[in-house]
Amino acid sequence: MTASNGPRPVSAIRPRGLVRLGPLTVAIPPRVLLVALALGAAALASAVGSLFVGEVSLGPSEVLAALSGEGPRQNVFLLQSVRLPRALAGVVIGATLGLSGAVFQVLARNPLASPDVVGVQSGAAAGAVLVILSGTAAAGRVSTAAMTGGLIAAIIVGGVSRLRRAFGDQELVVGIGVAALFEAFVAYTLVRADTADLVRATVWLSGSLVNVEPATVRAGTVAIVLAAVPIVVLARSLGATALGVDLARVLGVRVGAVRATVGVGAVVAAAAATSVGGPIPFVALAAPHLGRLLARSPGTSLAVSAATGAALLALADLIVRLVAPTVALPVGLLTALTGAPLLFVLVLRRDTVR
């Protein structure tokens, strides 16, 4: 056999997967690009599919007519005020959780990190439970309280531990402590709640898209888009910080400023997502791993992670609507029941997990 096993000559190494956009050239491994596009397509397909199914199944022509405001009035209401916001919420919340989960895993360099290491979901849960148990049913007030709670928790963690300097084990430990305090508050109030309130709170706490309202989805999406801008702009610098502080500085990255800006963006986005759909578990934690394992890339890619999160949540919500159109099954259960076995299989199949 003449096949050479030695090192290839330099001229034979061609950079693969260069994406050119006018004057910009970005190197993206083909498989990463493919996985990101496929997952994004899956998310969109699930969202579109969920417009057709539910308690009442509608045909394509009926859906199109209702979306443009024609046809029977109950169909128009059903699509424009119920199904479209819900489908949109699934994609947006899923992508946001995936994105902020990836940001936190890169910032903290810890595979178990998620926005909850600064207490976002625990704080949001505390805020929402407080409002639910005080007897107000309005989704808008619950959502505002959740957003406020999540931000308060993150501000406490950030303020106490001065996250700007670093994001090491010390900060993670402070985050655990603050999150535990908020969770204790939730547990304390729930044990004393009467059963009707308890059930409502339990549904909210397991994460659900059933009761999303057009207004909260709109407000949440605006907040998320605004918060995501600094993350997208600074994504390359964030990637450089993953190489280590010294190397990032050599590359001209202002590490402290980048970490702080991206971290704040991820916190606000995650709090807004939680305020719309409740503390949907597992997506922020698992999407970066699922995306990385599917794309077989060594590092965490923000885009792949966001696409994974969107696909996971949109698909889970579609399953909820197909399986149990009349039961208010929380989507958080389905993200866990679909994502967890997938993660399990991927982890066991791939020998090289970072």
Next chain:
Amino acid sequence: MACVVGGAVLLLAGAIAASLGIGSRAVPWSDVWAALFAEQPTSTQSLIRSIRLPRTMAGVVVGLALGAAGVVSQTVLRNPLADPGLLGVSAGAALGAVLGIVVFGITSISGFVWCAFVGAGLVTLGVVALGVRTPARTLLAGLALSTALDAITAFLLLVDRTTLERFRSWGVGSLSGRDLETVMQVVPIIGVGLVTVALSVRTLDGLALPDDSAMALGIRLAPARTVLLLSMALLCAAATALVGPLAFVGLAVPHIARSIVGPRHDRLLPAAMVLGVVLLLGADVIGRVLVRPAELEVGVMVAIVGAPTLIVLALRGRPGR
């Protein structure tokens, strides 16, 4: 060193005495002392024997178990966020307890304990059977498993409201209502786990190092990790079955202990065990006193007492590890 050991013994004795002596009803200390040894106890004394003694024993046993399990999980999985329930033990225990209620209609605490233990045990065997090659892999596999089991539990609770009613007192974590017999049934299991971990102190020191260095010290990584994770799961399963999910103790106590005695396991392990007992009993006693004559669940109090301690110690300079 001597003063640290002395301090630990004093703390431990103080916590146990407080747990026996302080409660919703005031009992003179002489009666408390007499209650432990009296041949024919008065009604007050038998109250202490049948209520406060088992409760204190449960706190001691569970505190020791969770303290040790927390140290093992953080070291073996190399992650400061790894609590001993991470491998699916807590989720398995909760699912076992819920299935016990749904399928077998169990209402007694001791019935819960065994269902939870069987659930946790099955999950543990599953994770270990899958092999523990690298910590990162174990971590993710355990995470996936816990999530799936928790989702099944949540589903069962949503479908069945009476079960939700019965489950929530176990679900928040509490030391009360366990009789001495139930506590004693768990003691041998926890004993086996503690002895195994105690014999592996030097291995734990090695496993905290990078893989190469650990192997150079003569540690066979895979068997060492399997044995340690198994005993960690045993400790956590028994503890969770007895008092409900109190994973925060296992997560917080090793960090608190590390900031006091440093990272060497021959000190860290005993310190974490002592602090586990002190935190659990201390939180329980405060929970009894704070809203007398009602009580706050120990699961809530542990976070209220433990979290600020954790935060202050983490900020006080000497970093977590």
